[in-house]
Amino acid sequence: MRLDRWFKVRFPHLGHGKLQKLLRTGQIRVDGGRAKSNTRMETAQIVRVPPIDDGPGWQPPARIKQQITETQVQEVRSWILHQDDHLIVINKPAGLAAQGGSGTKKHVDGLLGALQFDRDERPRLVHRLDKDTSGTLLIARSRKAATWYADAFKSKEAQKLYWALVVGTPRPREGMITLPLSKQLGAGGERMVVDHDEGKFARTAYRILETAGQKISWIAFQPVTGRTHQIRIHAFEGLGTPILGDGKYGGADAHIDGLQYSKKMHLHARGIQVPNLAGGRLEIYASEPTHFSESCRFLGFQVQPEYDWILETE
Secondary structure (H helix, E strand, O other): OEHHHHHHHHOOOOOHHHHHHHHHOOOOEEOOEEOOOOOEOOOOOOEEOOOOOOOOOOOOOOOOOOOOOHHHHHHHHOOEEEEOOOEEEEEEOOOOEOOOEOOEOOEHHHHHHHHOOOOOOOOEEOOOOOOOOEEEEEEEOOHHHHHHHHHHHHOOOOEEEEEEEEEOOOOOOEEEEEOOEEEEEEOOEEEEEEOOOOOEOOEEEEEEEEEEOOOEEEEEEEEOOOOOOHHHHHHHHHOOOOEOOOHHHHHHHHOOOOOOOOOOOOEEEEEEEEEOOOOOEEEEEOOOOHHHHHHHHHHOOOOOHHHHOOOOOO
């Protein structure tokens, strides 16, 4: 999200002109430094907001909180894979957005109150997963922890492993995809495209785990960088094999006739390795969603211990 949009959501009464003046004069800062209206915000960044008065009697709007029922509390807590004093790791269900947006009423960020327990601080997302991608999602239990784990991602100390079913069989059977990516706005909304002129460097390691003839392959992906939709577009553009169910990038080629869950996204954040603020290194794995496991069963794919190995990315 751009910084100016971030302000518009939280301070709708703040006019564009006044926001620009606050930015020009350095009264608004991001992580202690000056920022521009088009600065892209990242999870765990700290924004300094000066006192804002937009007319007599005006008060800053309270944060809109998603109402959480006791049933939802129990549901969210059932997703927990790991919990300590600094971090909670959950297995995010497919179909649930990580954060809110236009028309998105239910999302992980709005349900984090269920994971606050007896703490004074509300938990914070450390990173994101696409709405239709399931799997391991890190949630910091304090501002300090959020910053610490965000730094682990930036320094590449955190390593993520994804499983995906793709349509087709790429060649070679393992390797590295390196394609620069940029965002493009179109009739269907925002999407990533390969952009050799202005795109940001993006790199993903992959290895085929199993194949069903030449029709479908089960692949392990490990992103070296963390661009939006990186694995999805690298699978489609880099390997020529769209992720099963990913109509946004693969179109009709992402679906297989006769496969029950063909229109569901088959991309799962299987595991994560990350240094732990409490000491040592965490290694957490999440079971795949029902549609993924059922498709694997139908195709005769079976999980093997070596499928959870982190790939070589050098």
